Amino acid sequence: MLGADVTVPLLSVRDLTKHFPIAGGPLGVRTAGQVRAVDGISFDVASGETLALVGESGCGKSTTGRMLLRLTEPSSGQIAFDGVNLLDLGRAGMRRLRREIQIVFQDPYASLSPRLRVEDIVAEPLDVHGLCASAAARRARVVELLRLVGLDEVHLRRYPFEFSGGQRQRIAIARALAPNPRLIVADEPVSALDVSIQAQVVNLMQDLQERLELSYVFISHDLAVVRHIAHRVAVMYLGRLVEVADTEALFNAPHHPYTQALLSAAPVPDPERRRARIVLKGDVPSPANVPGGCHFHPRCPIAQAICRETVPVLRDVVPSTDSGHKAACHFGAAFPIPV
Amino acid sequence: MSLLAVEDLRVHLFTNRGVIRAVDGVSFTVAEGCSLGIVGESGCGKTMTALAMMRLIPEPPARIVGGHIRFNGEDVVTMTPERLRALRGGDIAMIYQDPMTTLNPVFTVGEQIAEAVRLHRGDGGTAAFARAVEMLTLVGIPDPDRVARAYPHQLSGGMRQRAVIGMALACDPKLLIADEPTTALDVTIQAQILDLLRRLQGELGTAIILITHDLGVIADLVDDVVVMYAGKVVERATVRGLFANPRHPYTRGLLRSVPSLETKEHRLLTIEGTVPPAHAMPPGCRFNPRCGLVRDVCRVDEPPLVDVGGGTSAACWALT
Numbered sequence: 001m002l003g004a005d006v007t008v009p010l011l012s013v014r015d016l017t018k019h020f021p022i023a024g025g026p027l028g029v030r031t032a033g034q035v036r037a038v039d040g041i042s043f044d045v046a047s048g049e050t051l052a053l054v055g056e057s058g059c060g061k062s063t064t065g066r067m068l069l070r071l072t073e074p075s076s077g078q079i080a081f082d083g084v085n086l087l088d089l090g091r092a093g094m095r096r097l098r099r100e101i102q103i104v105f106q107d108p109y110a111s112l113s114p115r116l117r118v119e120d121i122v123a124e125p126l127d128v129h130g131l132c133a134s135a136a137a138r139r140a141r142v143v144e145l146l147r148l149v150g151l152d153e154v155h156l157r158r159y160p161f162e163f164s165g166g167q168r169q170r171i172a173i174a175r176a177l178a179p180n181p182r183l184i185v186a187d188e189p190v191s192a193l194d195v196s197i198q199a200q201v202v203n204l205m206q207d208l209q210e211r212l213e214l215s216y217v218f219i220s221h222d223l224a225v226v227r228h229i230a231h232r233v234a235v236m237y238l239g240r241l242v243e244v245a246d247t248e249a250l251f252n253a254p255h256h257p258y259t260q261a262l263l264s265a266a267p268v269p270d271p272e273r274r275r276a277r278i279v280l281k282g283d284v285p286s287p288a289n290v291p292g293g294c295h296f297h298p299r300c301p302i303a304q305a306i307c308r309e310t311v312p313v314l315r316d317v318v319p320s321t322d323s324g325h326k327a328a329c330h331f332g333a334a335f336p337i338p339v
Numbered sequence: 340m341s342l343l344a345v346e347d348l349r350v351h352l353f354t355n356r357g358v359i360r361a362v363d364g365v366s367f368t369v370a371e372g373c374s375l376g377i378v379g380e381s382g383c384g385k386t387m388t389a390l391a392m393m394r395l396i397p398e399p400p401a402r403i404v405g406g407h408i409r410f411n412g413e414d415v416v417t418m419t420p421e422r423l424r425a426l427r428g429g430d431i432a433m434i435y436q437d438p439m440t441t442l443n444p445v446f447t448v449g450e451q452i453a454e455a456v457r458l459h460r461g462d463g464g465t466a467a468f469a470r471a472v473e474m475l476t477l478v479g480i481p482d483p484d485r486v487a488r489a490y491p492h493q494l495s496g497g498m499r500q501r502a503v504i505g506m507a508l509a510c511d512p513k514l515l516i517a518d519e520p521t522t523a524l525d526v527t528i529q530a531q532i533l534d535l536l537r538r539l540q541g542e543l544g545t546a547i548i549l550i551t552h553d554l555g556v557i558a559d560l561v562d563d564v565v566v567m568y569a570g571k572v573v574e575r576a577t578v579r580g581l582f583a584n585p586r587h588p589y590t591r592g593l594l595r596s597v598p599s600l601e602t603k604e605h606r607l608l609t610i611e612g613t614v615p616p617a618h619a620m621p622p623g624c625r626f627n628p629r630c631g632l633v634r635d636v637c638r639v640d641e642p643p644l645v646d647v648g649g650g651t652s653a654a655c656w657a658l659t
Binding site for chain 1: 380381495496497498525526527528529530531533534552553554555556557558559578579582583592594596597598599600601603606607608609610613
């Protein structure tokens, strides 16, 4: 048997792109333009690793997450999972592969069918993939999964409305775990939860990762949660990656001006430190009408002429090192932002 | 004299499943030009408290069953409908979480602001519209003349919330109630809106009641804080006192469960369990099933909100 090659990541995404057509013309049948939701992004996720995708509304992070399961069909690019390019697979092949990649959505009020009992919700992936030989085995597996997420067999016969938001998210996680996946895409899994419950679910996800050697793609806009759960962070802005780094490196020494502004904008629960924030001017432009050059240049406090014309490539922050800290900026930390 | 004094306010919901004590004996004051934060998790009664201050609670099923809300000495609870109309949007203004549902989609932003000005200040159409443009300028909207003639859907989320703040402040209210004003916004836009609210409070001297679940936003903006849990005030303190030395076990748990941006803890601390259902509150202290310091008395008697020193009041038997 070949030993696990540590250099081959579990998931490898290259030049992934999603352009949605905008209907136009008198009958709405012509394509009037493109919404460039995801515009050529590349990243890897190692086995047992959590990669966080962070960014604001409309930056393409959820679209990216959905494309990893082909719930949204990419326009171009590659998604290699364990060496297999997902985009080469047919429907049956993709269906088999979804045993390995599961997803947890933001809103557990919408993601669980109100008409199914918890047992049937959690067992659905087992039924779809034909993973249980008998009703007894199915029941036993569901109970095992519920215990794994801190619920138990008294909950089997209940309906989603009988649970709080945090408990529902636990059910959604149990369902995702049912077919023994290796990768879970978690799209804002704690954003809809209260702070004290959010902490419980984050802890649960970390425990499960340790026990089951899961990899997570953790999509979030909450930087504090990301700092806590992620090993590496990828920051997105208007469909592109602007910075990728190990979590500690990103939070301690953010390079890209957008990352710096994002970190500085997050309110800190400490009144002694009402900080001088970097407050960005203006709004995020529409992805249907993205600016040329660096997408960030209209809001960037250090933009120069080159930023309006040339797209910056994602490159090593410290040239020719292997830190994995990359940023897409012509200048970055070389020009500290005046506060 | 304080601008607003809420005394022992009780709002109950009369439902098929029984009476829910949504707000159960809440008291606080806001002085002129000061800011108060009300913080708590879903269902703690913070929004119901805010709505009660303008008598906007949904009646039925809700009803104010006790207490007083004194605004400039006048009790809102017993106010006549005519007086209430003048109060709402005149002396007290409110902004909500979602600016898209606050604004009417079929009128321009300027018309909507001008409507409030006409009704409350009796200005003519032209003067009122000029006031609308002035307000849009004040809240930092670029090109206010154009935006005043734009419809809400033509603005971004951050611009809409600015317009809503401009509308709320158009009639020079003495008190602004902001219910989760930045929750629907992205973090870079949230920073803009928080800066705007702070600047306007300084310039106009408007008192603010800020309702939020976000302790970061509280720390950023207000002078005093009320922490609510299951319809009760569990702690009342200055913002510095609350964050430097939280006293109630719930407040402590809440602050501990917020992940920090500065450091990476190995494990987040949590508050065990969940908020009990509103129609089945435990006897005694409502926090007792989740509390690490629980004693026999906590399961029997409700703790009163008492001064625990340092300008902080807390409702906990372990502190008395």
